[in-house]
Amino acid sequence: MDVLLSVFVEPFQEMLAFPDFFLQVIWEGFVAGVLYSLIALGFVLIYKASGVFNFAQGIMVVFAALVLVSLHEMGVPAWLAVVLSLGVMALLAVGIERMVLRKLVNQHDAILLMATIGLTLILKGVGQLFFGGEPKPMITEQLGLPTGSTDLEVFGGLVILQHIDVAATVIALLMVIALAVFFSKTRIGRALRAVADDHQAALSVGISLNQIWAIVWFASGIVALVTGIMWGARSEVSFALEIIALKALAVLILGGFTSIPGAIVGGLIIGIGEKMFEVYWGALLGSGVEAWFAYVLALIFLLFRPQGLFGERIIERV
Amino acid sequence: MSATALGTSSQKSDSPEHVDQSSAPLHTEELLSVSHVSLSFGGVKAITDISFDIMKGEVRAIIGPNGAGKTSMLNVINGFYHPQEGVISFRGKKRRRMKPHQAAASGIARTFQNVALFKGMSTLDNIMSGRSLKMRRGFFWQMIHVGPARNEEIRHREKVEEIIDFLEIAHIRKQPVGKLPYGLQKRVELGRAMAMEPDLLLLDEPMAGMNLEEKEDMSRFIIDLNTEFGTTIALIEHDMGVVMDLADRVVVLDYGKKIADGTPEQVQSSQEVIDAYLGVGH
Amino acid sequence: MLYREAGQFKTSYAADQALLPIAQDRIGLFVILISAFLFIPAFTSDFFIGAIMIPFLVFALAAVGLNILTGYAGQLSLGTGAFMGVGAYSCYKLATYFPDTNIIILILCSGVFSAIAGIAFGLPSLRIKGLYLAITTLAAQFFLEWCFLRIEWLYNYNDSGAIEVPQRKLFDIAITGASASPVARYLVILSIVALLTLVAANVLRGRIGRSWMMIRDMDIAAELMGIRPLYAKLSAFAFSSYYCGVAGALMVFMWLGSAEVEAFDINHSFLILFMVIIGGMGSLTGCFMGAAFIWVLPVIIRAVPSMLGLDLIAATTEHITNIVIGVLIIFFLIVEPHGLARLWQIAKEKLRTWPFPYSST
Numbered sequence: 011m012d013v014l015l016s017v018f019v020e021p022f023q024e025m026l027a028f029p030d031f032f033l034q035v036i037w038e039g040f041v042a043g044v045l046y047s048l049i050a051l052g053f054v055l056i057y058k059a060s061g062v063f064n065f066a067q068g069i070m071v072v073f074a075a076l077v078l079v080s081l082h083e084m085g086v087p088a089w090l091a092v093v094l095s096l097g098v099m100a101l102l103a104v105g106i107e108r109m110v111l112r113k114l115v116n117q118h119d120a121i122l123l124m125a126t127i128g129l130t131l132i133l134k135g136v137g138q139l140f141f142g143g144e145p146k147p148m149i150t151e152q153l154g155l156p157t158g159s160t161d162l163e164v165f166g167g168l169v170i171l172q173h174i175d176v177a178a179t180v181i182a183l184l185m186v187i188a189l190a191v192f193f194s195k196t197r198i199g200r201a202l203r204a205v206a207d208d209h210q211a212a213l214s215v216g217i218s219l220n221q222i223w224a225i226v227w228f229a230s231g232i233v234a235l236v237t238g239i240m241w242g243a244r245s246e247v248s249f250a251l252e253i254i255a256l257k258a259l260a261v262l263i264l265g266g267f268t269s270i271p272g273a274i275v276g277g278l279i280i281g282i283g284e285k286m287f288e289v290y291w292g293a294l295l296g297s298g299v300e301a302w303f304a305y306v307l308a309l310i311f312l313l314f315r316p317q318g319l320f321g322e323r324i325i326e327r328v
Numbered sequence: 329m330s331a332t333a334l335g336t337s338s339q340k341s342d343s344p345e346h347v348d349q350s351s352a353p354l355h356t357e358e359l360l361s362v363s364h365v366s367l368s369f370g371g372v373k374a375i376t377d378i379s380f381d382i383m384k385g386e387v388r389a390i391i392g393p394n395g396a397g398k399t400s401m402l403n404v405i406n407g408f409y410h411p412q413e414g415v416i417s418f419r420g421k422k423r424r425r426m427k428p429h430q431a432a433a434s435g436i437a438r439t440f441q442n443v444a445l446f447k448g449m450s451t452l453d454n455i456m457s458g459r460s461l462k463m464r465r466g467f468f469w470q471m472i473h474v475g476p477a478r479n480e481e482i483r484h485r486e487k488v489e490e491i492i493d494f495l496e497i498a499h500i501r502k503q504p505v506g507k508l509p510y511g512l513q514k515r516v517e518l519g520r521a522m523a524m525e526p527d528l529l530l531l532d533e534p535m536a537g538m539n540l541e542e543k544e545d546m547s548r549f550i551i552d553l554n555t556e557f558g559t560t561i562a563l564i565e566h567d568m569g570v571v572m573d574l575a576d577r578v579v580v581l582d583y584g585k586k587i588a589d590g591t592p593e594q595v596q597s598s599q600e601v602i603d604a605y606l607g608v609g610h
Numbered sequence: 611m612l613y614r615e616a617g618q619f620k621t622s623y624a625a626d627q628a629l630l631p632i633a634q635d636r637i638g639l640f641v642i643l644i645s646a647f648l649f650i651p652a653f654t655s656d657f658f659i660g661a662i663m664i665p666f667l668v669f670a671l672a673a674v675g676l677n678i679l680t681g682y683a684g685q686l687s688l689g690t691g692a693f694m695g696v697g698a699y700s701c702y703k704l705a706t707y708f709p710d711t712n713i714i715i716l717i718l719c720s721g722v723f724s725a726i727a728g729i730a731f732g733l734p735s736l737r738i739k740g741l742y743l744a745i746t747t748l749a750a751q752f753f754l755e756w757c758f759l760r761i762e763w764l765y766n767y768n769d770s771g772a773i774e775v776p777q778r779k780l781f782d783i784a785i786t787g788a789s790a791s792p793v794a795r796y797l798v799i800l801s802i803v804a805l806l807t808l809v810a811a812n813v814l815r816g817r818i819g820r821s822w823m824m825i826r827d828m829d830i831a832a833e834l835m836g837i838r839p840l841y842a843k844l845s846a847f848a849f850s851s852y853y854c855g856v857a858g859a860l861m862v863f864m865w866l867g868s869a870e871v872e873a874f875d876i877n878h879s880f881l882i883l884f885m886v887i888i889g890g891m892g893s894l895t896g897c898f899m900g901a902a903f904i905w906v907l908p909v910i911i912r913a914v915p916s917m918l919g920l921d922l923i924a925a926t927t928e929h930i931t932n933i934v935i936g937v938l939i940i941f942f943l944i945v946e947p948h949g950l951a952r953l954w955q956i957a958k959e960k961l962r963t964w965p966f967p968y969s970s971t
Contacts, residue, residue: 406834408830408834427833428830428833428834429833429834429836429837429838429839431834432833432834432835432836433836437834437835438834440831444828444830444831445827445828445831446823446824446826446827446828446831446832447827447828448823448826448827448892449820449823449824449827453820453823456820457820457821457824457832457835458835460817460820460821460824460835460836460837461835461836463817465816465817467813467818467845470812470813470816470817470818470819471809471812471813472809472812473812473813473815473816477816477817478624478627480817481627481816481817482622482623482624482627485623485627486623489623520835524835524836
């Protein structure tokens with residue numbers, strides 16, 4: 011009985027009793043969710059255009075942020091460091107397309123996935139070799155990002171909003187809008203969608219697959235850099251992020267592999283869900299449940315709706 | 329297929345209505361019956377209210393223009409698709425929903441329009457895989473692989489070697505099937521289905537993409553399979569010459585509906601069939 | 611010595627279906643086994659046995675486990691480390707409850723528990739495939755890792771949170787615990803690995819192994835041949851996890867001596883996966899090649915610069931190892947997706963027909 015009570019009743023009583031704290035939890039979860047969404051967004055971009063499940067997206071986030079911070083350490087001004095980091099991500103995109111993707115055209119999904127796992131190792135090794143393995147602080151102020159916090163008074167209590175979190179949310183929103191415009195209004199965006207629908211058909215109307223792939227990897231490199239800055243500003247730039255970034259895979263299961271809205275909604279569900287679960291139910295199990303909540307939720311979800319929230323039902327043909 | 333193909337087909341010597349002189353039995357015992365089956369995907373109707381039957385020992389052809397629902401029909405028969413309406417009875421047993429592996433267990437085998445071999449395995453292993461249902465030894469015996477499990481394996485190997493001889497593919501026995509030419513792959517696929525020793529064999533365009541010689545070979549295998557082993561065969565084929573030669577009876581589909589059913593001669597002279605293939609003049 | 615099968619006529623299907631139909635292969639295996647059982651213990655140092663051979667065998671066994679699931683049954687798993695952990699913790703608990711039972715029996719039994727865990731986390735494979743499944747195995751990885759950390763019962767409420775291996779004997783010779791000699795531990799591991807590999811080879815060439823490969827190559831056709839996906843996939847998960855579990859138990863009891871959660875983290879899952887990719891998916895020989903390669907590579911990378919007079923710090927060699935393994939994975943996926951084992955096979959094919967490569971098929 012006690013167990014049932016503490017699972018089904020007490021957490022909700024607590025939520026009602028301290029609504030300000032509840033709001034704070036939701037907000038924290040929301041911001042974490044935005045970052046998951048951003049990583050998932052990078053996955054979706056690449057998966058849509060090339061059918062590659064890019065396992066390296068997490069390490070790309072770390073790598074981009076490391077390049078930025080290290081450049082600044084070397085005395086490069088912050089804005090120039092951002093530009094140069096983008097340049098590095100562009101080179102990386104072209105390199106990956108030339109050295110890996112082009113050679114693995116038409117291979118099985120799992121082979122491509124494993125190739126990106128190899129890529130992860132290379133990026134990790136190169137990153138550690140050149141920039142060192144220790145965590146580094148993000149150059150938040152130098153980039154002109156806000157750092158303070160505001161206390162909001164609600165329900166007779168306080169909800170603390172970190173300015174950087176607000177900025178992260180706004181920037182994420184702007185980026186999604188920019189991507190949406192890019193996809194629907196530009197020539198490259200249309201070509202991208204054509205490639206996503208059918209590689210061969212796209213080739214036959216004169217779209218260069220190699221070019222599109224390089225562009226799309228660069229686009230997700232930009233997303234990675236932005237994610238890295240935001241994440242770094244909230245905590246620090248470290249390789250530990252690589253493991254956390256795997257949660258984006260769970261996000262993809264919820265949202266579907268090819269849906270940008272899905273990536274966003276899925277990220278928010280996971281972010282808010284795991285925070286709430288940790289705060290209100292975690293104590294029952296002995297805390298630390300954040301480590302697996304996302305995956306177990308995804309697993310349960312898969313059993314009922316394998317195509318994701320926004321995915322289309324797949325009809326198999328023989 | 330073209331109307332000329334329809335017209336130039338040769339005559340089949342014995343139609344099922346006539347008692348034939350040879351050892352072939354009369355095809356009067358019903359093996360499979362499809363009654364009032366309808367199947368749709370979302371809003372798209374693939375099959376509408378189709379009924380026909382297949383008699384034991386006959387070669388039954390299913391023909392029709394592209395998109396007529398022929399392959400869908402086969403998928404319904406072996407349980408891959410579940411029709412929204414209608415009943416299928418196989419050997420007198422009625423069923424509405426059935427899993428493919430249950431269909432296999434009840435004695436239905438098939439080949440596929442696009443070869444569906446196990447690409448990572450050799451010809452031998454592919455055909456051995458058709459024996460899966462007939463092998464019984466459990467995990468324990470498999471692990472030590474002496475005594476019963478080994479004997480079972482060898483016993484089935486002997487059967488498989490007979491099929492390999494029958495299909496004249498001994499020279500590619502140990503080769504991975506992925507690298508074989510298309511015609512041979514089709515043959516291996518037939519071998520795999522034969523290895524199941526099915527009561528009903530569904531062949532989905534067994535001769536698609538073959539040259540004349542390969543078609544002749546394949547036709548010979550199908551005829552031998554039907555007469556020597558007594559296997560009942562339902563086949564989809566576009567080459568009308570082949571259909572008219574091989575089939576005892578033909579069912580014609582168009583836009584998911586049945587438009588004709590009967591002996592090759594009857595079907596050939598049906599106005600609706602000619603319209604379906606040539607288009608109706610308005 | 612020539613690698614020829616000329617004159618070796620098989621007169622029965624039994625001979626044709628033997629594990630190693632070519633006489634030279636049988637001789638080769640015999641030589642390898644003799645040197646593994648006799649020469650290595652007799653002529654190499656404790657360091658070589660303890661730091662290279664024992665880890666190599668443990669990882670090779672885990673790679674066999676993963677290869678059964680991924681290479682033969684086509685189900686990608688990123689949770690190998692956790693399944694090894696289930697084996698290790700089960701073995702630890704069994705050793706606590708049955709202190710008098712022979713430790714080898716306990717190690718072999720502990721795999722059963724990870725087989726059960728494998729079945730539980732393999733259940734989603736019935737509805738989902740490929741990449742989606744890979745993600746559910748991540749759920750297994752992180753959930754089980756959390757269990758190893760939070761369920762104190764698993765490590766007998768130790769303050770350290772680590773499992774410590776008690777001393778156990780076989781024929782009055784210590785084979786686990788601090789006083790066990792590397793040679794004794796090595797021989798026990800070698801026997802278990804050799805035995806289990808033989809069992810795997812047997813299963814893989816029979817009905818059950820074939821059903822896994824059918825599911826891997828074309829699941830729809832497999833089902834239409836009468837294979838029940840439920841049985842095929844779950845049995846692959848169970849069998850594979852059993853091997854991983856035994857490997858995990860061996861890792862702690864015969865190699866590390868004590869272990870914490872970190873020994874079973876996701877990095878180990880990946881390490882085993884790399885061994886399988888580089889060694890060759892769908893090849894038992896490849897498991898051993900991959901394990902040897904990945905375990906020996908860092909040793910070489912450490913050794914080469916010092917021979918050249920360069921002084922590299924340990925962390926740097928680790929980073930270089932990462933890069934080299936990453937490059938090799940991509941290289942193998944591009945050039946030879948079937949890994950080292952396939953390269954070896956091609957070399958043998960060439961040898962068979964040498965010096966007249968065009969005279970046979």
